[in-house]
Amino acid sequence: MKAKLLERRNPFDKSFNSAIHEYPHFLNVWHYHTELELVYILKSTGTRFIGDSIRPFEAGELVLIGEGLPHMWQNDPEYFEKDSDLKAEAITLHFRKDFGGREFLEMTEMLQIQHLLETAGQGMVFTEEVASKVKEMMLQIHQTDGFQRLIFFLELLQYLAVQREFELLSTKGFSNPAEKTGDLRIDKVYAYTFNNFRKNITLDQVADVANLNPTAFCRFFKKHTKKNYSKFLNEIRIGFACKLLLEERLNISEVGYESGFNNLSNFNRQFKSMMGLSPSQFLSKHQVHK
Numbered sequence: 001m002k003a004k005l006l007e008r009r010n011p012f013d014k015s016f017n018s019a020i021h022e023y024p025h026f027l028n029v030w031h032y033h034t035e036l037e038l039v040y041i042l043k044s045t046g047t048r049f050i051g052d053s054i055r056p057f058e059a060g061e062l063v064l065i066g067e068g069l070p071h072m073w074q075n076d077p078e079y080f081e082k083d084s085d086l087k088a089e090a091i092t093l094h095f096r097k098d099f100g101g102r103e104f105l106e107m108t109e110m111l112q113i114q115h116l117l118e119t120a121g122q123g124m125v126f127t128e129e130v131a132s133k134v135k136e137m138m139l140q141i142h143q144t145d146g147f148q149r150l151i152f153f154l155e156l157l158q159y160l161a162v163q164r165e166f167e168l169l170s171t172k173g174f175s176n177p178a179e180k181t182g183d184l185r186i187d188k189v190y191a192y193t194f195n196n197f198r199k200n201i202t203l204d205q206v207a208d209v210a211n212l213n214p215t216a217f218c219r220f221f222k223k224h225t226k227k228n229y230s231k232f233l234n235e236i237r238i239g240f241a242c243k244l245l246l247e248e249r250l251n252i253s254e255v256g257y258e259s260g261f262n263n264l265s266n267f268n269r270q271f272k273s274m275m276g277l278s279p280s281q282f283l284s285k286h287q288v289h290k
């Protein structure tokens with residue numbers, strides 16, 4: 001299914017939106033927007049869809065979603081029953097990367113926050129301890145106006161920017177974030193992989209990009225990324241396959257070949273190994289109530 005663009009407008013006197021929502025159930029639409037979104041779940045249970053990530057959610061969860069990353073919180077079936085008295089509640093912040101002006105994030109003091117906002121391109125879920133503290137900060141922001149509101153917001157972003165305990169949600173292949181590691185050889189390997197993953201990439205070819213022999217390259221890549229190159233390549237391919245599946249333009253076999261797999265059985269095997277679901281099950285999980 002194609003994600004819908006939801007347009008939001010900031011109030012004329014505010015540089016970002018803060019809201020507390022209470023619904024019988026969350027908006028059941030696979031969507032994206034041009035702003036980043038920070039969400040703390042106050043009440044509710046169900047399944048969270050962010051990019052190609054499908055996970056259960058419950059109250060107390062904190063998620064940061066990058067601009068343009070499709071997502072949806074789908075409540076459990078009992079929320080849609082006619083006489084249900086269940087509620088879905090959340091605190092949200094919506095803001096653009098350039099909320100402080102185009103050059104604001106380029107200031108030296110903003111580098112950690114800049115990295116946070118780039119990382120959010122894959123979606124991030126934080127620990128319970130971090131979520132609990134950020135909930136209070138979000139409520140403080142919601143109850144404040146003017147200059148102090150902006151200061152509280154920057155303090156919140158900086159607090160999240162220095163956290164190291166979080167989980168990335170969507171794969172690189174789905175979200176394709178413009179990541180730079182700072183290591184020229186790794187960055188060249190990343191760029192080469194994203195530009196060529198739909199083709200057959202040999203170990204000799206990618207090792208040559210890093211100007212290393214194949215054995216040295218394998219050690220080098222594992223040391224810097226904590227994973228084998230073949231695993232990294234398959235993550236890119238499967239993430240891209242998820243994106244194609246949700247667009248519903250190609251059948252499953254065509255998606256496999258378009259994503260760089262040379263046969264359907266290998267595609268199905270790698271997909272299930274990484275996603276825990278077959279391609280057809282993944283599609284079924286993403287079906288929304290009409």
